[in-house]
Amino acid sequence: MGLIVFLPLLEYHLLIKGFSVISVFTEAAFVLRNLGPGAMETLLPVFLSAAVIGFMLTLLFTYSEFFLVLHKKSILTSMMRSAKLVVVSWQHTFLIAILMLIIGLRVLLNIFAVLLIPALLFFAGGFLAAAALTKIGLVIGIIIATIVLFVASYFTGILNLFANTVWTYTFLELMEEKKTQELMGE
Numbered sequence: 001m002g003l004i005v006f007l008p009l010l011e012y013h014l015l016i017k018g019f020s021v022i023s024v025f026t027e028a029a030f031v032l033r034n035l036g037p038g039a040m041e042t043l044l045p046v047f048l049s050a051a052v053i054g055f056m057l058t059l060l061f062t063y064s065e066f067f068l069v070l071h072k073k074s075i076l077t078s079m080m081r082s083a084k085l086v087v088v089s090w091q092h093t094f095l096i097a098i099l100m101l102i103i104g105l106r107v108l109l110n111i112f113a114v115l116l117i118p119a120l121l122f123f124a125g126g127f128l129a130a131a132a133l134t135k136i137g138l139v140i141g142i143i144i145a146t147i148v149l150f151v152a153s154y155f156t157g158i159l160n161l162f163a164n165t166v167w168t169y170t171f172l173e174l175m176e177e178k179k180t181q182e183l184m185g186e
Contacts, residue, residue, distance in 0.1 A: 005069045012068060012075050015159050016061055019054035062093060066171040089174050096170050100163055111155045118148045 067078035
């Protein structure tokens with residue numbers, strides 16, 4: 001099942017990810033680094049416009065993946081239906097987006113708090129290694145760094161799974177509404 005929708009999802013992501021806020025920020029950073037602050041000042045309106053357009057496209061195409069996977073629609077049809085669904089039920093989409101942003105910030109704060117204690121231990125191990133016990137401090141540092149990497153990966157995976165679940169249930173709920181189905185032409 002997953003192989004059937006892999007290529008359409010890959011094509012969709014290649015098409016849409018160039019307009020993401022992170023992509024625009026990365027390009028702006030390249031311009032700043034390679035061309036300098038003068039070029040950045042000149043191109044700042046272009047980058048801000050691209051970021052705003054990218055944010056709007058990301059919002060409009062929120063449900064495109066679900067049309068691709070669950071309804072087996074083509075890429076352009078999925079994008080058009082997603083935009084239509086967002087416009088028809090903008091209150092639900094906006095509310096879920098705000099809630100996911102708040103939850104994401106809360107999880108990031110929790111991860112920061114959880115990682116702060118191991119980071120302090122890591123710095124203590126580094127100090128111990130620098131002071132006298134080089135090999136023991138190095139082993140302790142590697143063990144702590146591995147644990148911290150595992151914990152960060154675990155929390156990131158949980159957050160991703162939770163976000164996908166929320167958006168999937170929102171999509172399914174919106175598609176069940178008779179009014180939405182009539183407007184979507186289902």
